[in-house]
Amino acid sequence: MSTATTQGGPQLPQERRLVTEIPGPRSRELLARKQSAVPPGIGTTLPVFVTHAGGGVAVDVDGNSLIDFGSGIAVTSVGNSAPRVVERVRRQVGDFTHTCFMVTPYESYVAVCERLNELTPGDHAKRSFLVNSGAEAVENAVKVARHATGRPAVVVFDHGYHGRTLLTMTLTAKNMPYKDGFGPFAPEVYRAPLAYPFRWPTGPENCAEEAAAQAIDMIEKQIGAEHVAAVVIEPIAGEGGFIVPARGFLPRIAEFCRANGIVFIADEVQTGFARTGDLFACEDEGVVPDIICTAKGIAGGLPLAAVTGRADLLDSVHVSGLGGTYGGNPLACEAALGVLETIEQDKLVDRARHIEEVMLPRLRALRERYDIVGDVRGRGAMIAVELVRPGTREPLPAGPVAARCHAEGLIVLTAGTYGNVLRFLPPLVIPDHLLEEGLSIVERAIAAASTV
Known part of the structure; x- marks a missing residue:
């Protein structure tokens, strides 16, 4: 059985291993503690409490080893304990953990920004700055666009998800659970199909x-x-159901923005850093955004996000108009440099394309066999199955199918405006045998749901 090496620690066998029911007794004990200490608004998809993770598995407190098709929602694309990330963070934590870049700066922040300016689409002059989360990146991108253009309005799209802050919650399309009861919302936000x-x-x-x-x-x-500051769009809609827009749509919207002085903002929080078989998803159709927002896969699990864009836009903001106490924390910056090294040296863009080549044919075969599979879509290691009631396009809830996968030791997530999408985000370093075994579990779960 193959193993995944965690720097400075034991090797994790790359195998699915169930020694208790899921969740097991120790996880259930910890869940009871969580329920008494944490508000119910913090939900849990699969209440197994993890002790180790790496490669394509997560090991829980009961000794179960689960196949990971979630990557912490597209965060641990290079693995949960990638050696280059671990080594850089270990070295940095011994030097210093924080100074605040706005007080006394450090080189790693600058190095991350240099790499982002180099790697993101477009050969124009760019600037980058670092924040803590995807929502914070999107919110700052809108701030920059409004400041640079002097315009108030922002256009977003149906099925979009952009975060949980007041502005990004407003930008987000789906009411429950993201917006329900949290209004009133921010003004001058408009939604398009x-x-x-x-x-x-x-x-x-x-x-x-x-x-x-x-x-x-x-x-x-x-x-x-003339009143629109920015158009904000995910090149592939994430929480909305891994919707890949019809080809030609994104370039047409970007062209309209250029012609009308509107800042085109690509929210690549979930799609970035090799996830879709390109380093950034907008590259698939040659779209060059004015500003690109990244997070999730940027730092291997440490909190970091970035705003990268045209130099003239970002340079328009006055001194101290951007920033935050923890933005670009040195540990997270070192992790990001380790992630970028890993993607390049281990050829993880190619690996994402290989994962697509393994997953899509097997899932499309399920569409031919089971009437509840309405659509199979995605790119790279960002793949989804949309479930429908047989003979219709009426949404069929994905939760019961996900629960069957969980019970067999496969971590999967759901998504979609209608709650009917199974989404798969395996680590790019997952071994092929776990990928195939996980797909077999998905097939059994869909087959069982089809007989209900």
Whole structure:
């Protein structure tokens, strides 16, 4: 059995191993403690309490070894304990843990920004700055766009998810659980249709052109393009259900933005850093955003996010108009440098494409066999199955299928505006045999749901 090496620690066998029911007795004890100490608003997808993780597995307090198709929601793309990340963080924690970059700076922050300026799409002059979370990155990107353009309005799209702060919650489309009861929301935010091929009324062949035309018409008629500071979009909608917009839609929206002085902001929080088979998802159609927001996979699990964009936009903000106490923490910066080294040296962009080549054919075969599989979509190691009631496009809740996977020792997540999408985000370093075994578990779960 293959193993995954964790720097300075034992090797984790890369195997699924169930020694108790899921969750086991110790996890259930800890869950009871969680329920008495943590508010219920902090939900848990699968209440197994983890002690070790690496490669493609997570080991819980009961000794179960679970296959990981979640990566902490696309965070641990290079693995939960990637050696280059661990070594850099270990070295840094012995030197210092914090000074605040805005007080006394340090080189690693600058090095991360240099790498982001180099790696993100476009050969124009760029600047980057670092914050703590994806939501904070998106919020700061909108701040920059409004400041640089002097315009108030922001346009977002159906099925989009951008975070849980007041502004990003407003940008987010789905009410429950992200927005319900948390209003009033921020002003001057407008929502346009997304090119969602599976659910486009006139069919996928018309989706890109019609969705773009509707979005542009809405902007021109309801807002006025001259009042729009920014358009914010995920190149692949994440929480909305891993919706890959119909080809041609993103370039058309970006072109409209360029023609009207609107800042095109790509929210690559979930899609960035090799996840989709390109370093950044917008590269697939050659889209060059004015500003790109990154987080999740940037630092191997340490809290870090970034805003990277055209130098003229970011340079327009006055001194101390941007920043935050913890933004670009030195431990997280070292982790990010380790992540970028790992992606490059271990060829993880190619690995993401290989994962797609393994997953998509098997999942598409399920669509041919089971009527509840309405759509299979995604790119790289960001793949989804949309479930429907047989013979219709009526959403079928994904929760029961996910629960069957959990019981067999496979960590999977759900998503979608209608709660009917199984989403798969395996670590890019997962061994092939675990990938295949996990897909077999998914197949059994879908087969069982099809007989209900």
